[in-house]
Amino acid sequence: MDMYDHRPGSAFDNSRFGHVDASASFFCTRRLNIGNRRTANVTSKYQQKQFVCANMSDKRSGSICKLNGVEGKAPFLIGVAGGTASGKSTVCKRIMEKLGQVDMDQKQRQVVCISQDSFYRDLTPKEIAKAEQGQYNFDHPDAFNETLMYETLKDVLAGKIVQIPSYDYKHHTLKKDEILTIYPADVVLFEGILVFYFPEVRKLFHMKLFVDTDSDTRLARRVPRDINERGRDLDQVLSQYMNFVKPAFEEFCSPTKKFADVIIPRGADNSVAIDLIVQHIRDILNNKRNSEERSISPPKVTVTPVGSPSKKVNASADIIFHRPH
Ligand SMILES: Nc1ncnc2c1ncn2[C@@H]1O[C@H](COP(=O)(O)OP(=O)(O)O)[C@@H](O)[C@H]1O
Numbered sequence: 001m002d003m004y005d006h007r008p009g010s011a012f013d014n015s016r017f018g019h020v021d022a023s024a025s026f027f028c029t030r031r032l033n034i035g036n037r038r039t040a041n042v043t044s045k046y047q048q049k050q051f052v053c054a055n056m057s058d059k060r061s062g063s064i065c066k067l068n069g070v071e072g073k074a075p076f077l078i079g080v081a082g083g084t085a086s087g088k089s090t091v092c093k094r095i096m097e098k099l100g101q102v103d104m105d106q107k108q109r110q111v112v113c114i115s116q117d118s119f120y121r122d123l124t125p126k127e128i129a130k131a132e133q134g135q136y137n138f139d140h141p142d143a144f145n146e147t148l149m150y151e152t153l154k155d156v157l158a159g160k161i162v163q164i165p166s167y168d169y170k171h172h173t174l175k176k177d178e179i180l181t182i183y184p185a186d187v188v189l190f191e192g193i194l195v196f197y198f199p200e201v202r203k204l205f206h207m208k209l210f211v212d213t214d215s216d217t218r219l220a221r222r223v224p225r226d227i228n229e230r231g232r233d234l235d236q237v238l239s240q241y242m243n244f245v246k247p248a249f250e251e252f253c254s255p256t257k258k259f260a261d262v263i264i265p266r267g268a269d270n271s272v273a274i275d276l277i278v279q280h281i282r283d284i285l286n287n288k289r290n291s292e293e294r295s296i297s298p299p300k301v302t303v304t305p306v307g308s309p310s311k312k313v314n315a316s317a318d319i320i321f322h323r324p325h
């Protein structure tokens, strides 16, 4: 039985990478450390139109999946939604800090974070020109490549290494020369304004958090952030906010709060909520570890033949199952 009830993996849509120079194709082999406990040789392939290292088996047994014949773990996937500048990234950072994951090599991490912004669609030159004038709606669901998002998360759940571009807010493009490699981890956080909007994506999460910060605070944080970090001027930030960000929040993001398992008022300021979530994650990881250890050394099981219930076939068995009549 699948511990987290995932569906089997499927084909990968790479349409967003259609214009990557074919010379970017290469193969690499690296040693992969899975959850600090197992090490496997993984041959990864990254080429035009492809940024998932797909050279691994997708077959899974319980929460265990096979990586080139070596068993790896399916992660616990947590969705973190909330309005712009609500503190999603900061909450994820706090969770990672409290789980001791920040000052750690990427490959060793048991908890990793992926941003939904890496799944913005590529824009045409005309759309980029609109974006530069604050006239493109980045807060509408159509701005995202839903298929790619879904397939990438499926790969993450299948224990595969995935490679995703980081996002360049200054130029409204994906940084295809700055690819983030996400190694298999025990916990994967996926944060973004619309992570609960797409039903198929939403179903993949084991736990859903919604960071609920009031809109005045969010705007007060977004303005300096966009000016200082995202290369915008005040007029641009305010007109984009009034024309697109605020209406889209009300229409598409805010209604997804109802899907959350946990709502975090005040975001990263809410250390009580964050501590509870961290403790819950620890409990889940401990249970998962215990059940994996049990599955690695299964108890001896003996079937007592029907009609001879008193006859012990194996005297050293720890558990005896009786066949149903
Ligand atoms: N609790 C907080 N107190 C003060 N500033 C915060 C707090 N949480 C986030 N910020 C700041 O607000 C901005 C947006 O936060 P961030 O976590 O990036 O939000 P999101 O990921 O939801 O867009 C950042 O500049 C961040 O440093």
Ligand SMILES: Nc1ccn([C@@H]2O[C@H](COP(=O)(O)O)[C@@H](O)[C@H]2O)c(=O)n1
Binding pocket: 083, 084, 085, 088, 117, 120, 131, 138, 139, 168, 169, 171, 172, 173, 192, 193, 245
């Ligand atoms: N080129 C872009 C892409 C996105 N945005 C805005 O980013 C917001 C989502 O990121 P948060 O960290 O704030 O959650 C979203 O509201 C978009 O408007 C942008 O301005 N430019």
